[in-house]
Amino acid sequence: MWDKRSDMIVHEQDPFNAEPTPQVLAESDITPVDAFYSRNHGPIPAITADDWRLDVSGRVERPHVFNLDEIRQRFTTHAVTATLQCAGNRRAGLIDVRPIPGEDPWGSGAVSTAEWRGARLADILDAVGAEDDPDLHVAFTGPDVSEVATPPQPYGSSIDIAKARSGEVLLAWGMNCQPLPRIHGGPVRIVVPGYIGARSVKWVTAITVIDAPTDNYFQASAYRILAPDADPGAAGPGDGISLSTLPLNCDVLTHSDGDRVPAGPVTVGGYAQPGNGRRIERVDVSTDGGTTWNQAELDLPYGPWAWCRWTHTLCARPGPLSLVIRAFDDTATTQPETPAAVWNPKGYLNNSWPRMTLHVT
């Protein structure tokens, strides 16, 4: 049906939900298209570039229906290297604390990085004469109808106008220098760097400038941090904390818990993500459960919206080797220590210290 690596971990076929192994993500700064994670709430639409239309309306002076040629010809093309991360990434670590019924046990792979290419949403908002009011929101709607939603409805979400007008939010038709593939939202999707992946609406067909966050199920009811004792089945629109910006996070990609490694120098590596508009300053590695720490080497990230890759080489002696990682951003904010500290009923935003034990032989 579409290109994907045979070693993807498929959580569901319908809707299609799959993540790459951490080791595949570890191989490159830019995730190959066929390894990029897929998170869907409905069937994957099949829209050709010729048939695609985008209806831009709401609080704008000149509502307009665009086709793809028009978008590409009227607006300067911009490229942004951005890491997208599902709010459910690392949920498996939360499920180990307490079960989370009905949600996929995403591991470390619901995060991937691509070079996105397209028009700035800001330029499109200017072209249609979006009203100049800092309290507005911009809603995105796709054609994929989700049966998971209450009631069933097309997938949608919204962002605040300040973010929508920032240079980094794209209406993207390119991914890693190829046309945006259908599986990742092609022909055209929204890319909102720094926000949870759920806001980067795929196959977007409508953009609406509105007075308040959209009442679409995926904005109003899903993707919210509920209180630990809340019943997610009973939660209604507006309950809990709505998710937009990603928190500081990091993970190990080169190894998985329980891996066997030979004694001697071992290089572990992974990524750190600073969260919206921040920068990674330091990544610490502990082999004694967090009592003492060494600093990992950081690669220069591909701009402010891409993950920061880190590596650390240590001398492994035979026996169990415990690894604990934590990152600091440029405000010296760091992460919670355990998944229990951030457990929530829908299992979002596990940004606790990644921990694993390797067996050195």
Added chain:
Amino acid sequence: MWDKRSDMIVHEQDPFNAEPTPQVLAESDITPVDAFYSRNHGPIPAITADDWRLDVSGRVERPHVFNLDEIRQRFTTHAVTATLQCAGNRRAGLIDVRPIPGEDPWGSGAVSTAEWRGARLADILDAVGAEDDPDLHVAFTGPDVSEVATPPQPYGSSIDIAKARSGEVLLAWGMNCQPLPRIHGGPVRIVVPGYIGARSVKWVTAITVIDAPTDNYFQASAYRILAPDADPGAAGPGDGISLSTLPLNCDVLTHSDGDRVPAGPVTVGGYAQPGNGRRIERVDVSTDGGTTWNQAELDLPYGPWAWCRWTHTLCARPGPLSLVIRAFDDTATTQPETPAAVWNPKGYLNNSWPRMTLHVT
């Protein structure tokens, strides 16, 4: 020498460093002037309102020396209710993990809230024609020479121009509807809401628009998060992570660890601080060490720069009563669980979960 409550906890007389008890802070949203914490690095200058001058220079078109009458007459007066917090607040909790030689063991009281009144720094920058370059910084210098600095020098620090031009940064001469007292920086100080208290320079006599953060000791060398294994005595300018914005934090103010309370309903309370530009969404209280949580009641804070006060009433039965608190901001970011997780050689920014045990009789 100046008005202060007799129950202040004085860490040092020279330079004068003192904090109120948490119970005094618990009494009111706005901290009384005589209970507001004092953090100094040198002697308290005695400058009259008539003698005070402010030299504004650097990358500005019209350098100018202002007196206080001129500031008050030329610029609209603005009031901002802002919580200031010392970067060393709650250091005592870090010292319990590992000693931090040479730094005062601040408890829960190096945080206080006032209504500040003065001119917007943005208006002053406009008046002198500060250059329009987003990479500029604005340095503040006081007359208080610190012997702690290497070499001894007047206290100073700087902030980025975007923050300097924001509406919330004041050149303040009023505190809680009184003239700004000498002990708190009078006749005139800087107030930078959302940043560590060290950036709110007291008795400010010079403002300089410069190309990079100031090389003043208190910006370049002090107030930095060093790696856990770094030797603070050997750290030089630029080492570690420079501190500006405060992280999410919260604390209990009504009670202290070990307090005795009678069985029955007990109301505990304190504050949560969201960090720069964010908002508190939820405060959780656990009486079982963080396994289950109840939500505290939140007061509406006095605007975006003031602490958010919370209370929670529980039924205390005889025996030890453990309390653990955590806050969530509007990005669903929460706090590290233990002080060990954030320990650093200079003991800054302990924003771990506050924990205490009350004895119910």
